[in-house]
Amino acid sequence: MLKSLLFRCLLCPIIVIIGSNAVAFSQGSDSLVGEITIFPGVQYVLRNVGSEINTKLLDYSPSVTADGLALYFVSNGFKEGGTQGGHDIFATLKFDPKGLDFSPPTALPPPINSPKHEGVVSISPDGKMFFYTACNRKEGYGDCDIFQCNFDGTNWGDILIHAQLNSDVWDSQPSVAKDGKHLYFVSQFKQPGVSIGEADIWVSKMKEDSTWNIPDNLGKPVNSIYQEDSPCLLHNDSLLIFASNRPGGYGGFDFYTSHRQPDGKWSEPVNLGPFINSKKDDRFISATADDSVLYFSSERTDVGNYGQLDIFMLTRIDRP
Numbered sequence: 001m002l003k004s005l006l007f008r009c010l011l012c013p014i015i016v017i018i019g020s021n022a023v024a025f026s027q028g029s030d031s032l033v034g035e036i037t038i039f040p041g042v043q044y045v046l047r048n049v050g051s052e053i054n055t056k057l058l059d060y061s062p063s064v065t066a067d068g069l070a071l072y073f074v075s076n077g078f079k080e081g082g083t084q085g086g087h088d089i090f091a092t093l094k095f096d097p098k099g100l101d102f103s104p105p106t107a108l109p110p111p112i113n114s115p116k117h118e119g120v121v122s123i124s125p126d127g128k129m130f131f132y133t134a135c136n137r138k139e140g141y142g143d144c145d146i147f148q149c150n151f152d153g154t155n156w157g158d159i160l161i162h163a164q165l166n167s168d169v170w171d172s173q174p175s176v177a178k179d180g181k182h183l184y185f186v187s188q189f190k191q192p193g194v195s196i197g198e199a200d201i202w203v204s205k206m207k208e209d210s211t212w213n214i215p216d217n218l219g220k221p222v223n224s225i226y227q228e229d230s231p232c233l234l235h236n237d238s239l240l241i242f243a244s245n246r247p248g249g250y251g252g253f254d255f256y257t258s259h260r261q262p263d264g265k266w267s268e269p270v271n272l273g274p275f276i277n278s279k280k281d282d283r284f285i286s287a288t289a290d291d292s293v294l295y296f297s298s299e300r301t302d303v304g305n306y307g308q309l310d311i312f313m314l315t316r317i318d319r320p
Contacts (some may be wrong), residue, residue, distance in 0.1 A: 009199045011122055018047045030303055033274040034233075036314070038239060038257055039291065044314040046275070047303055049295070052102045053092065054306040061230070061284045062295035062311045063121045063174075068097025068288040071295065072121040073311055078105060085115035089132060097293050111159060119144065120173040120230070124180045125289065131174035131183065141166040146174045150210075164212045165204055173230050173284075181206040183229040185215075196220060198227040201242060221268045222258050229253055229283040234291065242268060243283040249276050252281040255296070274291060276314070278302070292316040 006087040032046040053059060055077025071094065089112060090105040107113055110130065119133035128151045135144040145166045150157050165171065167189040175184045175299040184203045188194065191231045200223040204215035217223065222240065229243040238260045243253040254277040256269035276282065281297035289295045299305070305313070 001067050009098075013201045031302055032275065035225045035319070036276060037239075037270065037272055038234070039316075043317045044294075045317060046312060046314050047100065048305065049096075049102070049311050049313050050100055051306055057154065058087070059205060059307065059311050060297035060309050061120045062297065063123065063286045064288055064293065064295055065127070066125045066289035068293050069094050071102070072123070073105075074119055074121075075105075077307060078107065084110060084113040086117040087119060088113040089121055089161060101315070117144070120175075121177045122183075122283070124172045124176045125178055126180060128153075128174060129180065131157075131176055133172040133174065141171075142168040143170040144172045146171055146183075156167040164214050170199070174313040175233060177233045179237055182233075182237065183212065183215075184218075184233065186229060189214075191217065194219075196223040197225045199229065201228045201231050218266060232285050232287070234287055236264060237311070241272075241285050244286075250277045251279045252299075253283045255282055255285060262297050281309075285295045292318070 010252070016233060024315065033043055035043055046313060048054065052176065055075060057077035058077070059073060059075045059077055061074040071092050073088055073090055076089050078090065081235065088255045089108045090107045093103040094101065114134065116137070116203065117135040119135070120260055122131045130149045130277060133144050134140070134147055138144065139164065142190070145161055148160045148162065149294045165183065165185065167187060170188040173186040177184065182203055182205055184201060186199050188199050188201050193218045196219070201217060201218045202215040204212045204213055222242070224244060226244060226246040229242060231242045233240060234300065240258045241255055243252050244256055247296060249271055255272040257272060258266040263266055276296070278298055278300035282296060282298045285294060287295040293316070296312055297309055298312055299309055
């Protein structure tokens with residue numbers, strides 16, 4: 001069943017326009033240089049994105065478009081420029097995907113943002129599907145729910161909430177796969193004999209009529225008895241990056257990777273190591289289509305921190 005809400009998806013014009021672990025790393029005064037396990041032999045520069053984006057409060061859940069020219073994120077630190085209250089979704093533009101020059105963040109208008117909390121954003125690579133989290137909406141099914149809006153090439157349509165994707169508890173952190181036909185998300189839904197931990201990663205496949213199938217739990221070894229968080233698909237959907245607070249990490253939440261095997265199952269997760277993971281919480285990761293730029297959220301302070309939770313950027317060093 002699909003419930004179509006009686007309002008339009010009034011998104012900002014920005015969405016229409018933009019369509020062994022880590023090796024040793026070196027540190028500068030405001031950056032780190034090192035390698036990530038999933039990109040062997042390639043060095044990245046790690047930096048805080050700066051005070052244009054980060055505030056004294058919570059700034060997190062970065063979602064970059066495929067071309068790297070637009071960034072969406074969530075914050076409760078901005079109180080001007082159309083904010084509605086609570087945690088709102090913002091958008092900013094860039095001329096250089098690898099640069100640190102961002103346009104002033106703009107809050108997405110109602111009914112996307114509301115006086116309540118909004119959260120994680122995910123946009124399909126073709127720019128035609130926009131997913132986000134909204135909490136305690138009267139049209140919702142539970143605590144937080146996943147909403148969708150589609151672009152037909154000219155206009156954004158109604159905001160939709162799918163019964164198949166949402167439960168009577170917390171459903172959040174959508175991540176649409178590169179093929180645009182699979183949606184990964186995190187839920188506290190407890191299905192007897194299926195659910196594993198405090199919060200599990202689930203996946204739903206799109207039907208031919210563009211609605212969604214009942215989701216499947218990714219199961220072990222991706223899901224654990226602890227809490228999984230913020231999934232992201234790379235390498236043509238063959239590589240899953242997610243955060244987890246399972247034992248054995250460097251801090252609270254760490255990033256892990258799992259590879260899709262030929263039989264469709266996921267491999268044993270591997271910690272991404274101390275270059276990207278810190279002694280504190282590291283969550284919510286997003287990458288450009290060519291993997292040249294990655295964004296993530298962290299409480300780390302080694303390359304600067306403006307508040308409790310900041311957004312950081314990894315920029316690939318391309319050698320001649």
